[in-house]
Amino acid sequence: MDFLNRRTVRRYQDKKVEKIKIHEILRTALVSPSGKNTKPYEFLVVEDEATLKKLSHSKQMGATLIDGSPLSIVVLGNENSTTWVEDCSIACTMIQLKAFDLGLGSCWVQIKERKTSAGTDSEEYIRNLLGIPGYLRVLAIISIGYSDEIKPSHSESDMDFSKVHYENY
Numbered sequence: 001m002d003f004l005n006r007r008t009v010r011r012y013q014d015k016k017v018e019k020i021k022i023h024e025i026l027r028t029a030l031v032s033p034s035g036k037n038t039k040p041y042e043f044l045v046v047e048d049e050a051t052l053k054k055l056s057h058s059k060q061m062g063a064t065l066i067d068g069s070p071l072s073i074v075v076l077g078n079e080n081s082t083t084w085v086e087d088c089s090i091a092c093t094m095i096q097l098k099a100f101d102l103g104l105g106s107c108w109v110q111i112k113e114r115k116t117s118a119g120t121d122s123e124e125y126i127r128n129l130l131g132i133p134g135y136l137r138v139l140a141i142i143s144i145g146y147s148d149e150i151k152p153s154h155s156e157s158d159m160d161f162s163k164v165h166y167e168n169y
Ligand SMILES: Cc1cc2nc3c(=O)[nH]c(=O)nc-3n(C[C@H](O)[C@H](O)[C@H](O)COP(=O)(O)O)c2cc1C
Pocket: 006, 007, 008, 009, 010, 061, 062, 063, 065, 107, 108, 109, 110
């Protein structure tokens, strides 16, 4: 598996993601590394077309791709954890990499610290829409499906090695 071939996918084929693949992704997500192994993450799987459409309005820009996609996993974190942002971010990445491993495309849609076009907090919008309890924060939505885009792999020109330092800065 060459992770340089993983690219964000925002356009998907009109094809459902098989239940077995969703299960495989969730198996991976549920064992994502976490601070003190506390696993403060929870995952909400959405396949309903009408709900996905509503999720596509969860922020001003950058979420429209969810409308017309077959699957979203909403990544939630228990705010009582001091590492919920890190742990949920890792879970998001694990979900994206497992999706890639299964031949699927995905896109991270940021929710934390975003607003809807009506000015509502995006987390609040999603909490109300999906009945999520208040102590759970909404970090992001990972949109998943079969890619309908062709994108080049990452190459050497995308890698800025001046950002890498050895032994001393
Ligand atoms: C924290 C984070 C937030 C992101 N938020 C969005 C988003 O809201 N909408 C979107 O279309 N893409 C979003 N992306 C995807 C990035 O735009 C994408 O990863 C980046 O352009 C690099 O492209 P690549 O994934 O193909 O390497 C986000 C990615 C990350 C890591």
